[in-house]
Amino acid sequence: MSPDTTPPPPEVDPAPRVAPDPPSARTERSRWPGWIWGIPVAAVAIVAWLAFKEISATGPKVTVIFPGAQGISANQTEVQYQGLKVGEVESVRLEKDLLHVRAQIRMSSEMDGHLGPGTMFWISGPNLSNLSSIRSIISGPTIGIEPRPGGTQNQYEGLARPPVISEPVPGRHYVLRAKDPGSVAPGSQIYFRSHDVGTVESVTLTADRTFTIAAFVRSPYEQLVHEGTRFWNAGAVQVSLDAGGPRVQLQSLPALLGGAVDFETPSGLADGPAAAEGTAFTLYTSKDEAEYAPGAQAVSYQVVFGPEAGGLQKGASVRLAGQRVGSVIDSRLVFDRASGALREQVTMGIEPWRIALSGGATWSGTGRGEMDALMRQLIKDGLRAQPGSSIPLVGPSDVELAFVNGAKPATLIAGNPPEIPTAPGGAGLDGIMNAVSGIAGKLDRLPIDQIAGNMRTLTDRLAALSESPKLTRGLDSLQQSLANLEQVSASAKTEVPALLVSLRKVASQADRTVADARQLISTTAGNGPIGTNTAGLGQTLYELSRAAESMRELADYLTRHPSALIRGRS
Numbered sequence: 001m002s003p004d005t006t007p008p009p010p011e012v013d014p015a016p017r018v019a020p021d022p023p024s025a026r027t028e029r030s031r032w033p034g035w036i037w038g039i040p041v042a043a044v045a046i047v048a049w050l051a052f053k054e055i056s057a058t059g060p061k062v063t064v065i066f067p068g069a070q071g072i073s074a075n076q077t078e079v080q081y082q083g084l085k086v087g088e089v090e091s092v093r094l095e096k097d098l099l100h101v102r103a104q105i106r107m108s109s110e111m112d113g114h115l116g117p118g119t120m121f122w123i124s125g126p127n128l129s130n131l132s133s134i135r136s137i138i139s140g141p142t143i144g145i146e147p148r149p150g151g152t153q154n155q156y157e158g159l160a161r162p163p164v165i166s167e168p169v170p171g172r173h174y175v176l177r178a179k180d181p182g183s184v185a186p187g188s189q190i191y192f193r194s195h196d197v198g199t200v201e202s203v204t205l206t207a208d209r210t211f212t213i214a215a216f217v218r219s220p221y222e223q224l225v226h227e228g229t230r231f232w233n234a235g236a237v238q239v240s241l242d243a244g245g246p247r248v249q250l251q252s253l254p255a256l257l258g259g260a261v262d263f264e265t266p267s268g269l270a271d272g273p274a275a276a277e278g279t280a281f282t283l284y285t286s287k288d289e290a291e292y293a294p295g296a297q298a299v300s301y302q303v304v305f306g307p308e309a310g311g312l313q314k315g316a317s318v319r320l321a322g323q324r325v326g327s328v329i330d331s332r333l334v335f336d337r338a339s340g341a342l343r344e345q346v347t348m349g350i351e352p353w354r355i356a357l358s359g360g361a362t363w364s365g366t367g368r369g370e371m372d373a374l375m376r377q378l379i380k381d382g383l384r385a386q387p388g389s390s391i392p393l394v395g396p397s398d399v400e401l402a403f404v405n406g407a408k409p410a411t412l413i414a415g416n417p418p419e420i421p422t423a424p425g426g427a428g429l430d431g432i433m434n435a436v437s438g439i440a441g442k443l444d445r446l447p448i449d450q451i452a453g454n455m456r457t458l459t460d461r462l463a464a465l466s467e468s469p470k471l472t473r474g475l476d477s478l479q480q481s482l483a484n485l486e487q488v489s490a491s492a493k494t495e496v497p498a499l500l501v502s503l504r505k506v507a508s509q510a511d512r513t514v515a516d517a518r519q520l521i522s523t524t525a526g527n528g529p530i531g532t533n534t535a536g537l538g539q540t541l542y543e544l545s546r547a548a549e550s551m552r553e554l555a556d557y558l559t560r561h562p563s564a565l566i567r568g569r570s
Helices: 035-057 131-139 253-258 287-292 368-380 428-445 448-465 469-491 496-527 537-560
Strands: 058-066 078-081 084-094 101-108 120-124 142-146 156-159 171-178 189-192 195-205 211-218 230-233 238-242 245-249 260-264 280-284 299-305 317-320 323-336 341-350 383-389 397-403
Touching (some): 280 287, 317 341
Parallel strands (some): 189 260, 317 397
Antiparallel strands (some): 078 084, 084 101, 189 195, 230 260, 238 245, 323 341
């Protein structure tokens, strides 16, 4: 039998056991939320930052009313200050009056605090005087701004053109008056001998249909402006015609494009004090007009011409002994009912300082008394007023105060102003024809044919007396002179200009002929009488000498006074 493999019975614990409590769960909160929430938080932060940056970078929004759109558009037209962008147009709309436009402009933050009262906005388009603005032809206009300190205003009035900003330097303001400003405009430069010294601030049309121009001259150049200073429009090409021929003056490119004003003070008026603030001056159209226009010191006179004067214009020159001493102030046609004739009444101004006094003396006061005394003396010596021209035919008409040989006694005629007596004369084609006819008539009346006949008889007799070379040369010279005289006499009626050209040559030849003939007479005087029919020899030589003298006098006069072909010679 196998051993007993039955397991023993289990042991029984006398004391029953209690099961332990199950373990409890413990939770711990994380210090950070889940990573998924980081994305929206980051997005919110970025948006907030961008919004803050945009708000801080954007300046105030302003409203500007312009008189016209002139090409400005929303989201394209910039506001610029000193060449930098400081704003942009956000919207543009037409006002109810259909004349103005309202522009909403967003300014940059840098302009905050600089948009106070007085701030100016303007539309800046292409301007030939400002070459840098020409690029606006392609990119469109911009809006300029001149800031002023202070808070932002609700609305601003825009300008159609750039204003003239006051110079930040000392100087003086003057007023220029003109009937027509020409090319002068706000912003035009003011020059003194091609040097920039100031600016035109404004040009205003007044009720009397003239223009008032506000001019500013910087310091220290205001010391160059005196009471007698002359201003003129220097922005155009100046063309003039005088005795020296045609003259053309070209200005600088900025002056031609943007207009300019120039000024100068006559030498006789530059010693006075500088002109005060606000002094008014006349703006002349050209340098010549400004230089010769009668000033406050001019002494006025009048002359009365016939209608042949040719219509003297205001500003025409008044010349004394060939030098310009004044200008015509007024000229008008007057009908004299007593005589039934037309007259041209001319008022002219003569400036005493243009006539120097001997011994270093100067004109005193207004110069009226001294100038009247001078005129009385000159008129007593034969001074008369005549219509003339600086250039025959093509030159402008003027007044010439010249001495007339054989003038009838006259004096300064009392009046307001006093009247200077005139001498007969003419201008234009009628005057030329009368003068030429008079010269031809005088030459026709010369006994040239008689002198030639007598001289030919004389030469024939002298040739029979001697065959010496010296006498032969003298006779040849005499024969040549006679041939010239006969040719001149034959052509005098049809070729007066050619006759005038040959006057001096004929006179010289005639003089040599007389000298040779007299020498021949002296040489043969000791050899007995030249002939039996020589009673007229002395008279013939005398007539020839007088003819030569007349020709020379006429040639000399025409050389000194070429305008005598216009006026005739008294």
